[in-house]
Amino acid sequence: MAGSPFLVFDFDGVLVDGMAEYWWAASAAAERLVPGLAWPEPPHPAFARLRPLIHKGWEMVLMAAELSRPDLDLEGLVAGYREAVPQALARWGWSEAQLQGVLEQVRTEAIATDPAAWLALHRFYPNVVERVRQLEAEGSSWAVLTTKGAAFAREILRGAGLEPQALYGHDQGSKPEVLRRLQADHPRLWFVEDRRPTLERVAADPELNAVRCFLVSWGYLGPRDALGLPARIHWLTPERFAAPLATWP
Template identity: 65%
Template sequence: MAEAPLLVFDFDGVLVDGMAEYWWSARRAALALRPELHLPEHAPAAFSQLRPLIHKGWEMVLAALELSRPDLNLPAYLADYDHQLQTALRRWQLEPQTLQQTLEQQRAEAIQAAPAAWLSLHRPYPGILERLQALEAEGSPWRVLTTKGGAFARQLLEAYGLTPEAVDGHEQGSKPEVLDQLSRQQERPLWFVEDRRPTLEAVRATPSLQAVRCFLVSWGYLAPGDLEQLPAGITALHPEQFAAPLARWP
């Protein structure tokens, strides 16, 4: 490999399985906004089905609110998520900013009150921590690009003893925007590792990012069929490939 790439990793669904925390925080935020609702303590199956479609934190709070409705039409959500999302915002008379702020407030309070309990809601995927530590030992640069708040991702990484080059949260803009800035700032090849196919497709649709190598991991929050018939420029990445030297990545 002539020049080591800069590896850019998504966080939830690539490095860490945060499904338990997602529901825990979404439920708390939903109840903070609508205390009269009844929501189960453990994530319902429908939430797991919606998770691959959720792009930003505020959407999972809205999903929790929607799951309180006995007449929720889950197939309609799965068939046309974006339309249902906008309908739900009008139904609950809430703005994305309000949902996001409530979510981050609930997370911040939980971390301050019981940091170990909050951390325990996350589970690094098998072999991930060891591979990232190996990258650091090899001098291969890597960073994190997440739609989670950057501060929360940094706290988790610090708890695992990991020190990426940087952590970019939703505050820095969309993933294509951040990758575009990175591509202009340095000369290393960019490799982007993500578990959300629509995000990778958005990157591939950005003219200035055609040189970015995009990998869709097989172990994240995938929707059925996500790994099938991948478009040009997006490559599936399986655990055994992730564990291999970078020169052997597909």
């Protein structure tokens, strides 16, 4: 259908709830770097509090290690997360690339040895699979833009019988960079995300003025993320998500 929107979905927190896998993979990677780390039984409730603040996969490993510290000031970490990340990297003597590499190694080994068990750590949000499949009937195509490794996201999507037109992982560039490239072929670009700071970056980019931005009401939201949204960021509830695209805000 001419003029139909091209939808770009974030993966974690929009299509899939992978909290159980995040904690499993992050804690396993951290323990691989520092054998003998100990935490309360997963899922660690403090990790769930931090998840809305985490932007990239390597940060999960770093936060898993931080949560093993008996002297950790959790409230201070939550309040000053961005400033705390480089301090934590320096404290443990790690690099971003090192953490990302170990995380991907843990996941690659899990998929190779017991793919069913690894896939079982993820669940699609209610009605997401059915709704995404309906897009083709509405004349729209869709893609996935994630900070996860593309191979891991593709494995999860295939487990549900889903095949996006394109899938962009963390190695494809930042989300605004990928959206700029997509604009060349898709003038009606809709971006669906659960992380407000990411949408604010897109909305503030003058090169992305034509991108329609949606913040989902589910996923890994902070307690104030729904308040005072900029005019360019539209609130997307499950009911609106299930409705025809023509009725979306």
